[in-house]
Amino acid sequence: MVSAKDFLVTSVYDGDSHRLPKMKNGEYDRDVISKATESDIQKLDLALKYLQHNSAVTELLQKAVNNGVIIVMVKNGNNSYESNLPNNPDGAIYWNPNVGFNIFDDKMKFLGKMSSANTLLHEMVHAIDPNLAKSKNEIQEYLKTFSVFDTKFPYKNNAEYEAVTKANELVSNFHGEPTRADYITEPKEILVSNPIESLVNRYDSKGRFIGKTVKTYDDVTETIKTVHIDYLHRDKSGLPLKTETITDIDGKPIKKDxxxxxxxxxxxxxxxxxxxxxxxxxxxxxxxxxxxxxxxxxxxxxxxxxxxxxxxxxxxxxxxxxxxxxxxxxxxxxxxxxxx
Ligand SMILES: [Zn+2]
Incomplete structure (x- = not known):
């Protein structure tokens, strides 16, 4: 298992204006980068544990650790990946653990709320992308916007195609979070109380809203609760059918006392x-x-x-x-x- 202590992690207020300190040779000056706050470390660890319910993610995270990727926890500003020196895999992930994303389909139907851990995985895919650790020209070529005639056009460029499809596969499909249909339909940032909170709405083939799944984290009991609500079926009292599962932080089921x-x-x-x-x-x-x-x-x-x-x-x-x-x-x- 990969955890926060495997990375160099720092906390900053504004991710859009902040740049990490560098030495004369262009490398990050790791010695002067301040340590992240305890609460940010806890959020990062929660996200990393959640992501690694899927064991395939551990391998991916290990690559990022080996690359020397730095994680910058931001309170404000966008999530992003910054590649540093050409021909060098060490870069920095700017990640805001306090925002998730509302996801819409191409007809602007509200599909649900993607966890902020999901976004962390998206940035991790950039951080281990070998094509972003090449020469300046090669990186530029790789990041060229797809032509409108290209079937991949909705994903903007190769790097985003890679990140969106990987996050869909490794996080959204695995955990039952909403999937992103593309990159150019911009998701709407929303505040979340923890990095693993998510929501999925379900619709029938006619587009009628028929149910939802809500995932929440309780930091007192350190448990993850998943509630499914099915509007098509009613319980004895005439309420929508509700089923609930509770697991520990590693995803193992917990029996109610x-x-x-x-x-x-x-x-x-x-x-x-x-x-x-x-x-x-x-x-x-x-x-x-x-x-x-x-x-x-x-x-x-x-x-x-x-x-x-x-x-x-x-x-x-x-x-x-x-x-x-x-x-x-x-x-x-x-x-x-x-x-x-
Ligand atoms: Zn991206």
């Missing part, structure tokens, strides 16, 4: 049910038990009140879900023009 949500249905005094009892009861119930609970509740006046409260909450929740769905539909029809 069964103790935490146990509730004894057989031996319980339903007349002295507290709010937290009800919560535990609902969380640990199967559908039969939920029916039993409903029947028990309506037998007392207080129970009926709680039952009604639950029904109201459910209605409110359904409303919220529908609103969210409408908002995403609207968002998908917005045409956005962005820079990058």
């Amino acid at each position: 069964p103790e935490k949500h146990t509730f004894d249905y057989q031996n319980f005094d339903w007349n002295s049910l507290s709010g937290s009892d009800l919560y535990r009861a609902v969380l640990s119930a199967d559908s039969n038990q939920l029916d039993l609970m409903g029947k028990s509740l309506v037998q007392s006046e207080e129970g009926q009140r709680i039952f009604q409260l639950g029904e109201n909450l459910l209605t409110e929740y359904k409303h919220q879900q529908e609103l969210e769905r409408q908002q995403e539909l609207e968002r998908s029809s917005h045409v956005m023009v962005m820079r990058r």
Whole structure:
């Protein structure tokens, strides 16, 4: 496994105006480059771990380490790769761990949110591209914009074709993140709370929004949660079908602690049910038990009140879900023009 300590990592505020210090011979002056902040190192390590759920990525990252690639963590400015000396593979990756990208298809339909780790992989592909470690003229030739008649035109040039297709293959397809259809449809930068957060929207063949998958990271429990919502299928309460998986930071499944949500249905005094009892009861119930609970509740006046409260909450929740769905539909029809 490759981790942050294998790279020279530094933190800067503005990636667009910042240039790394160089010595007279043109090489990076590694001795004067300041060490990255602890929080940036943590973000980089999280991204590297996530990317290496796919073991093929480790090999790629190892090449970047061997090339002596420097990682510049930026708070502001674009993600980019800077090749340094001609005929030399050591370059620098400018990476902002706090932004992901909203991805749209060619009809500007909103496909989802790509993680910022995905962008790191994109820049890593540039950093190990042997064609970017050649002479100035050869690099220029390699970076020539494709002709509009070329089928690869939407990828701008050879280097971007390589980076976009590799990131799609190694990250998006592997983790179920949205894929970029090209390079010239510019993605829209969005703030993310961690480098591995992502979202995928699903549509049917007629373009109707039918579901989504949301991936989040919890830095307290150090777990990754993936939630699938299926709008075509409903659960017993009439809500969109929801399934959830939780893994550790290395992608290994974690079983939910069964103790935490146990509730004894057989031996319980339903007349002295507290709010937290009800919560535990609902969380640990199967559908039969939920029916039993409903029947028990309506037998007392207080129970009926709680039952009604639950029904109201459910209605409110359904409303919220529908609103969210409408908002995403609207968002998908917005045409956005962005820079990058
Ligand atoms: Zn690129």
